[in-house]
Amino acid sequence: MNLELRSPENERAGIHVPDGVANLLTPFNGTICSQDGDEYPVKNNIIDLLGEEPGFTSLASYSNHWKLTAAIYEDIWRKRSLSLLSGEDFPIEKEHELLIEWTAPKEDGLYLDLGCSTALYGRALKAAQKKANIVALDFSSQMLEEARLKAEADETDMVFLRADGRELPFFSKTFDGIVMGGTLNELSEEIKVLYEARRVIKENGVFFVMHLIKSDAWYGRLLQESIALGGIKFWSKDESNKLFEQAGFKITEQIVRGIVCFTKLTPA
Numbered sequence: 001m002n003l004e005l006r007s008p009e010n011e012r013a014g015i016h017v018p019d020g021v022a023n024l025l026t027p028f029n030g031t032i033c034s035q036d037g038d039e040y041p042v043k044n045n046i047i048d049l050l051g052e053e054p055g056f057t058s059l060a061s062y063s064n065h066w067k068l069t070a071a072i073y074e075d076i077w078r079k080r081s082l083s084l085l086s087g088e089d090f091p092i093e094k095e096h097e098l099l100i101e102w103t104a105p106k107e108d109g110l111y112l113d114l115g116c117s118t119a120l121y122g123r124a125l126k127a128a129q130k131k132a133n134i135v136a137l138d139f140s141s142q143m144l145e146e147a148r149l150k151a152e153a154d155e156t157d158m159v160f161l162r163a164d165g166r167e168l169p170f171f172s173k174t175f176d177g178i179v180m181g182g183t184l185n186e187l188s189e190e191i192k193v194l195y196e197a198r199r200v201i202k203e204n205g206v207f208f209v210m211h212l213i214k215s216d217a218w219y220g221r222l223l224q225e226s227i228a229l230g231g232i233k234f235w236s237k238d239e240s241n242k243l244f245e246q247a248g249f250k251i252t253e254q255i256v257r258g259i260v261c262f263t264k265l266t267p268a
């Protein structure tokens with residue numbers, strides 16, 4: 001993988017990521033360094049550009065930094081959640097089919113799993129296209145450690161990066177595709193993250209977003225209002241489409257099932 005990060009210290013300086021970082025069967029520990037000399041640790045193949053824990057703005061954001069959430073998230077919640085939230089039988093395989101159909105990962109293409117948690121989408125892209133290159137980014141070390149375990153168990157190579165979606169450490173037009181499952185609802189500054197996604201995606205790139213929208217039912221809205229107190233946000237489909245357009249994307253495909261919304265965005 002030919003990956004160059006943009007230094008958080010100097011946006012003109014690049015940081016070359018050695019190929020070995022993505023090879024999860026061989027633990028990689030050490031540091032990587034920009035042309036300017038600023039250094040960042042790599043621990044067990046996870047590159048850490050953030051250092052200190054970020055300030056937590058909500059319970060939702062805080063809980064993503066618990067080891068327990070990371071350990072149970074995918075098997076107990078994520079793989080079953082869409083059937084519950086869409087009100088129909090929605091196995092994870094069906095979600096993956098849509099992800100692959102809309103993203104169409106290319107040989108040697110570079111894809112970003114943004115707010116990856118356990119990198120379910122990143123692994124699905126790699127399973128569909130072995131020669132695609134994946135960067136899985138989250139600001140939670142606990143989620144990244146769990147993601148690394150799952151990727152190694154699947155013998156899937158990818159780069160794990162601890163960074164903040166509000167300031168993506170990449171140069172403009174880096175990615176052939178970006179995938180973001182469920183993360184939009186949890187972002188504290190969603191428009192900043194969407195602008196950053198627009199900056200780092202190539203002009204012919206695809207941005208696959210799965211997020212939850214406002215419920216039509218009064219009891220659903222009541223529940224969402226209480227969940228919102230924990231820092232999870234909900235928009236109507238039209239409100240979220242306005243956000244996407246404001247950030248410079250156009251809606252190419254969209255499917256809504258219950259409160260689950262899948263959107264294929266391309267640069268406007």
Ligand SMILES: C[S@@+](CC[C@H](N)C(=O)[O-])C[C@H]1O[C@@H](n2cnc3c(N)ncnc32)[C@H](O)[C@@H]1O
Pocket residue numbers: 064078114115116117118119120121137138139140143163164165166180181182183186187188
């Ligand atoms: C709902 S989970 C993502 C689920 C995952 N994409 C999936 O499809 O299973 C949201 C994730 O976004 C991460 N996150 C939230 N805000 C972030 C930010 N500003 N930068 C990086 N990661 C962020 C959280 O740590 C959490 O792991």
